[in-house]
Amino acid sequence: MKKPTLLILAAGMASRYGSMKQIDGFGPNGETIIDYSIHDAIKAGFGKISFIIREEFLESFKGIFEPKLAGKVETDYIFQTFDLKKYGIDKDIERAKPWGTGHAILESKNQIHEPFCVINADDYYGYEAFKNMVDFLTTEADANKYSIVGYKIGNTLSENGSVSRGVCQTDAEGNMSMINERTKVYSKDGGIVYEEDEQEFPLDASTPVSMNFWGFTPDVFKITEDLFVDFVEKNENNPKSEFFIPLIADHLIKNNIATFKVIPTDAKWFGVTYKEDKEIVQENINKLVSDGVYPSKLW
Template structure:
């Protein structure tokens, strides 16, 4: 079987969660965290390598909370586990005075470049994506594609909103037929709206958005020849240097190197194509502390509906 990697970006500071490590919050019946379900679904779909991208300062807590347990589970299944570390100072320039946070999802992937020698998928640590997206992404990655091809799990905007505040999403434009993305615009402060008849909508800073539009949830797939690093990693590294030349001088304390922004530019420049892998699954995640109770109830329902066992890994 062709080797495929799941890269989990878990280095986020979690500022909207009150400074805690939100990726490590328990949400399952037996103290599982969201990452447990992501890893379960990825292994079930056929992924056979896991890379955690974390910060060095949370390594001990991370290994104690999930890393050691996942290594034991993966060891029984023949799934490799590796770690990479996202570091504020690991950049092709000097760190601006006063900068305290890492440089975003693009840098997170670059932190793991030495560990990636096969097709890989990227996800956020604190998002639940559902089983369908993992199956579709794995099936796409094990087939040969051009070096400039990318796949994106296409979630429906109204299925990805929080009841407790604004969220950031890569809002997509797709061609007729809904097969390929023609633009991605990273859009912040998207809030859920509900009209008098109960229909869910969305707006960003007062501007209405199409609630049925596709959005990126940072679930991307990148092809590679077996045993080779994906070509995309070279592009990611080159564009990181450009980011420090153009974007950082304008906003040195807050500029972020984000995958949706980069990929949107590559699409507009006709350098890459992005295949939409549509999923109707409902996203949920712990963006805010207030989200946690609803997420816990969602996992209880998934278990009662038979999608997961109470002992999560017992069916692998």
Template sequence: MTLLLMAAGSGSRYGKLKQFDDLGPKGEFLMEFAMYDAIKNGFDHIVVITKKDNVAFLKEHLSKRLTENVQLDVLAQEIADLPTGATFTGERPKPWGTAHAVWTARNVIDQPFCVINADDFYGQSAYANAATFIKEYPQEDHYALVGYTLKDTLSEHGSVSRGVCKTNGDNLISVDERLKLAQEGEKVVDADSGMEYTGNELASMNFWICRPSIFEVIEKEFRAFLQDEHMIKTSELYIPKTIQNLLQEGKAKVKVLPSKDNWFGVTYASDREMAVKSLQQKTNEGQYISPLWQNQ
């Protein structure tokens, strides 16, 4: 099983590259806790998608921590990485999006894999549930999403964007992207759309369980995207949208796996203190050893 971490963001609201911030008790990156949890649950392949300038650093940093039986690939997400025969001659200041980040790994992944954000903490049960799902549902059209209670994913320091899930039992119907969610009294309100939520809804935090066949789907969408001049200038390719398209076309079934753990992330610089305290607390409680890789 493979864990793919998306670490190509610029951290504009955080003020620096949050993927490489030393949040752990011994200076560990947040992504290292994800790798640790995944490996404990049987994952044996780590893929990190990052910016070209960070590839050498991350490869050296992580290879010192992982054992030889865990394969490591660190790949650059680049604007010039296009489908064969496709062209792009304009200028673009940011990457093509999360679906393109996943597509970057098309040549190194040939088994079921999980996709996560490198700057989010998902909790140990998420990886255990993902591993169980992969073993119990080997079918190529079976995908899954680890869901978190919406009210537990908000920030005290500003609004956040979240994908609010609609479900039928444990089956995903859709993910509605809301861009400016914040707690207002007992409700969660999206300032952008005016939509109100109880806060008990499940939210997508971009923890997806995918199949290798998704690479062909992303490439097809990417080719169409590159033909649309408006999309090229204003939009991105998003992995939730790709999976939702598969769902709506009847080409995939998506289970929602509620997490038993709390999610946290570092969207804003002021979120850092909470993250540091939380990781220290989990270490004090024995969930993690310190330093994290002492037995590797």
């Protein structure tokens, strides 16, 4: 069986961070967060790394990653563009930002032909998540069985502001029954709340949330394309609308097309949403290095 592919979402604009955080250095030798994800993915058994990027990022990405990865793993580059004609949409819709993470998956449909995992470029996930995902993709995944790694929300917050999280509900079999995108989650008075319509609602610290760590097979592309075309038709006059992966999952679950196994983890997430997060990420990586989880020089 062909090894699964890791699809890294790296086409975002990083507006709150202020620069291209996808290729910012955090490790002792300038390693990016992506470097640690790729290191863990290769160790776990992924056979190819596909970067979903904006075309203008190509030379920067190749310059950073190709010298490190040559001979270690196959690499591939996929462009997230504003071209809608390839999906049969004969319109030019002006936007400043890409169409979102669900659209990013769709852009890879001609280059990914094996089970694959989707992650963010700017999040640290830990080896356990990659190993558990490889196990799922190679033994369980099919057209009707997908997965998501569920992080405890208490392990995923930023000290420097609110975060967006896909809050998961699970059924008795451990499959996701619903996912709600909460766009403003933060700590308050020793607890965790999310804000909606200017009201605050509590969340238990152990609530599983999506950190955009998904497992799919290529069967997902056709239905994603249908959903995306419908989404564009409904949102062509809303330049800030985004076609998120949870919209795909929600449709598949509600229509009994596919299940999403929630793979639990106790790992502590860290990542960069705000510029102020950089120092915290560096401290976390330095601790992992000092604890022997990673060598001081990753490559």
